[in-house]
Amino acid sequence: MMHNRRVRWGVAAMVACAAALASMGLGPARAADNPAPSANEKPRPGQYLGAPSCASSHCHGSAQPRTAYDVRQNEYLIWLKQDKHTKTYSVLSNALSKRIAKNMKLKRPPQEEARCLDCHGLAVAEELQARPVDLADGISCEGCHGPAGGWLAGHTEEGWTHQRSVEAGMTDLRDLVTRTEVCLGCHLGKTGTGVDHELLAAGHPDLVFELVNFSAAMPAHWTPVSRKKARADRPDRNTARAWAVGQVVQFRESMHLTARRAQSGRWPDFAEMECTSCHHALNGGKERQLRGYSLAAGLPGTSPARVAVFRHVLDTFSPDDRGPLLVSVDRLAASISRLFTPHETVAVQANVLGDETRGVLDRVGSTEIDDALTRVMLLRVAGDGVFLNRADLRSAKQVALAINALAGALAEHDPKWARPEVAKTIDALYDDVSGKGDYDPQRFVKHLAAFRRSVK
Ligand code: HEC
Ligand code: HEC
Ligand code: HEC
Ligand code: HEC
Structure with a gap:
């Protein structure tokens, strides 16, 4: 087993990020029994449905891990209660964010600022929301797995395959290249200038990433491949x-x-x-x-x-x-x-x-x-x-x-x-x-x- 060490460091002696030490509380209680959309709503491929659409106790919102399918089915509660990605939006109103916004002279509060939401929120254009996607949910399932409009209904059917989901718009996180790209989209920046010197000087932590450590630092809502039933269609997970x-x-x-x-x-x-x-310091110049x-x-x-x-x-x-x-x-x-x-x-x-x-x-x-x-x-x-x-x-x-x-x-x-x-x-x-x-x-x-x- 890899030692699961912390993956966040302050910028040495420059930014005192007290918030980074704040312990991770439990998320708010929430109705988890939201049924799948009825046929007449017909979400389109590429449309987002929001976290509650995955949260039914028969789907991914089970309280306990189950064995009926090849997935645990308690993914939603693991994410909701343990995963820091639920906090990405709420941190935009903490004291550090306020300081960053003030230093950058942002015209809008960070929760409305595209420059922050790029990485801190699942900000989906209205026409791509088949159901309201709540920014307050942070980075929810579709933030990594892709918009569920094309596959939500299908992927619960008997005989449906991962490949069919991918064809219908699911992000293929089983592929290591794709997975790294998804994480780096926010842990480095997929558009714009990422966490540049302006953000650093304003107080933002420097971004550091490495796939294996950061995957291990996420509370796993997946089963390791070595313990999976359907291993044949899985790429090498060395x-x-x-x-x-x-x-x-x-x-x-x-x-x-x-x-x-x-x-x-x-x-x-x-x-x-x-x-x-x-x-x-200039007096250290000799060195x-x-x-x-x-x-x-x-x-x-x-x-x-x-x-x-x-x-x-x-x-x-x-x-x-x-x-x-x-x-x-x-x-x-x-x-x-x-x-x-x-x-x-x-x-x-x-x-x-x-x-x-x-x-x-x-x-x-x-x-x-x-x-x-x-x-x-x-x-x-x-x-x-x-x-x-x-x-x-x-x-x-x-x-x-x-x-x-x-x-x-x-x-x-x-x-x-x-x-x-x-x-x-x-x-x-x-x-x-x-x-x-x-x-x-x-x-x-x-x-x-x-x-x-x-x-x-
Ligand atoms: C390129 C993506 C990106 C952008 C742009 C970005 N952030 Fe971040 N931010 C991150 C990531 C990733 C982390 C977590 C760093 C880590 O733990 O490795 C983070 C951490 C933070 C933290 C520390 C959170 C904590 O738990 O202590 C604050 C506060 C923050 N960001 C605010 C902002 C604000 C305000 C903006 C806009 C002005 C912004 N961020 C823009 C990606 C980004
Ligand atoms: C920050 C990114 C991220 C978020 C958010 C996220 N996941 Fe995942 N999920 C992953 C990764 C990475 C894997 C591992 C993929 C693998 O090993 O095939 C995974 C695996 C899974 C699996 C197992 C897939 C398989 O092929 O065995 C399920 C099911 C799943 N996630 C459901 C969810 C649900 C439901 C949510 C929301 C409650 C969610 N995920 C939120 C990144 C994420
Ligand atoms: C849409 C943006 C986004 C994506 C995609 C994303 N993350 Fe994050 N992640 C963040 C932000 C923002 C934070 C900081 C949250 C906070 O501090 O509250 C974060 C925090 C984390 C943390 C907690 C770091 C700590 O300091 O404890 C880990 C671990 C992590 N991400 C791993 C991953 C992995 C692995 C993937 C890909 C499978 C991924 N993330 C994909 C935005 C994202
Ligand atoms: C080419 C010179 C240069 C480089 C390289 C540079 N900075 Fe700066 N940095 C500055 C200047 C100039 C300021 C504004 C200083 C001031 O007004 O106090 C500043 C301010 C800052 C501040 C806010 C003031 C402080 O000292 O706390 C932080 C934090 C910061 N930089 C972080 C970084 C980080 C992290 C890196 C490396 C990734 C970096 N800088 C690289 C020139 C640089």
């Missing part, structure tokens, strides 16, 4: 593969985000850079002068976080692509750091790089990933001290998440990886990046060595 696919898609989507930012008219976006290029600069003295470095772990995915699955891709990454980094590179140049470089990952994704899909290979990847990530000694906090977070995910994948078959000595060294890595103090790369690298010793 945890290490989920991690690797997640890494490639995350790199690609972050390139597309950079391109959108460059084209947004609000460029340069400092969120692309190493925060400490600008946010540091930086001794360390040297990645591009040229005095220019802010581009954050290496997007390649901190992705480099090892390339090494493992696509060694021939590694050289050329990393040269392009360096070229893009230089374009971003020289703040006045024409923004079209940045956008083109980023988009091309994102598209160049297609071959890598194919290779991840076609490679057999056994425990031996998983171990190789893990030790590569954990053995990267030279790179990490110079890298930023965001890179270290990606490394900590990768180690937890891959050690968790190995622990599924070999209890050695779940021993307390190993868990303790991973905890130390998480502490290093938790934002409780200044991030110290050397301490992190020392803790990486301790991790490697613990798994010898």
Whole structure:
């Protein structure tokens, strides 16, 4: 079993996010016995029906897990009572949101602001609502599974298949690429400029994501495939593969985000850079002068976080692509750091790089990933001290998440990886990046060595 560690960190010493520590209360009691729509309402494919449409106790609103079908049927109550996605809208009226809105000089309250609702609400155009979709429900079922208009009635019929649902508009979350894209739609940003430097400076937490850890941190309303009856039609659910696919898609989507930012008219976006290029005390300058600069003295470095772990995915699955891709990454980094590179140049470089990952994704899909290979990847990530000694906090977070995910994948078959000595060294890595103090790369690298010793 993977150790399910917290996935949220503050921005080191810059944002004190008390709300992040607030405990998760139970959602309001709600009528859960809402029958499926009658035939004469005829919702169309692409239309949304809202969370109550899934909540009947005969459908997904059972109080206890059931065994009649291949799904648990208590998904609704797990989501309602335990899942943070029910809170995405209500947090828009908390004190932090008010501060963000004030700093951004928003004309409307955050609950009405498209820039916030993009990720914090299931804001559906009126004509696409077959039944009223309540923003206050937060990210409900259709926020991830897609609009149910085309399949709600059908998918309860005998003999109906997952494939038919997908053809009728259900999002195919069984597909790892699609699943990562869905999560990143909000945990990175699918449109616009995401959580850019304006949002960060206003007080928004920096977004961090990794598919395996974030999936594990969601209260599971699904049955692990290993315990499913109908396994034959399921793609390989190897945890290490989920991690690797997640890494490639995350790199690609972050390139597309950079391109959108460059084209947004609000460029340069400092969120692309190493925060400490600008946010540091001048009396600590000596250390930086001794360390040297990645591009040229005095220019802010581009954050290496997007390649901190992705480099090892390339090494493992696509060694021939590694050289050329990393040269392009360096070229893009230089374009971003020289703040006045024409923004079209940045956008083109980023988009091309994102598209160049297609071959890598194919290779991840076609490679057999056994425990031996998983171990190789893990030790590569954990053995990267030279790179990490110079890298930023965001890179270290990606490394900590990768180690937890891959050690968790190995622990599924070999209890050695779940021993307390190993868990303790991973905890130390998480502490290093938790934002409780200044991030110290050397301490992190020392803790990486301790991790490697613990798994010898
Ligand atoms: C690109 C998507 C995106 C946008 C745009 C966005 N957020 Fe967020 N926001 C998130 C995600 C994802 C989290 C959770 C971060 C985590 O835990 O990893 C979050 C967290 C927060 C939190 C902390 C919640 C808590 O539980 O403490 C607040 C407050 C917040 N956002 C307010 C806003 C406001 C106000 C706006 C608009 C001005 C906004 N957000 C825009 C995605 C977004
Ligand atoms: C934040 C995203 C998210 C939300 C919100 C969400 N789900 Fe899911 N759901 C998932 C993921 C991811 C899976 C795992 C998919 C898999 O393993 O095939 C899943 C799996 C399921 C499954 C099992 C599917 C299968 O093929 O075995 C059911 C049923 C389900 N969800 C129903 C619901 C219902 C009902 C709601 C609302 C009450 C809901 N989900 C809300 C992401 C979400
Ligand atoms: C439509 C937007 C949206 C989608 C899609 C989405 N999320 Fe989220 N998610 C959010 C927001 C916003 C928050 C912050 C909620 C809060 O702090 O109250 C969040 C919070 C979370 C948290 C809690 C983080 C914490 O700090 O405890 C986890 C875990 C998570 N999401 C995982 C996922 C996964 C896995 C997927 C894909 C299967 C996914 N999310 C899809 C918007 C989304
Ligand atoms: C190119 C320089 C530059 C970079 C790089 C940069 N910032 Fe800033 N940041 C600024 C400036 C300028 C301000 C406004 C400072 C002020 O008025 O106090 C600011 C303000 C802030 C603030 C609010 C004031 C504070 O110090 O708390 C936060 C939070 C912040 N930035 C976070 C970040 C994060 C996180 C990153 C990295 C992802 C980052 N910044 C990268 C220049 C930069």
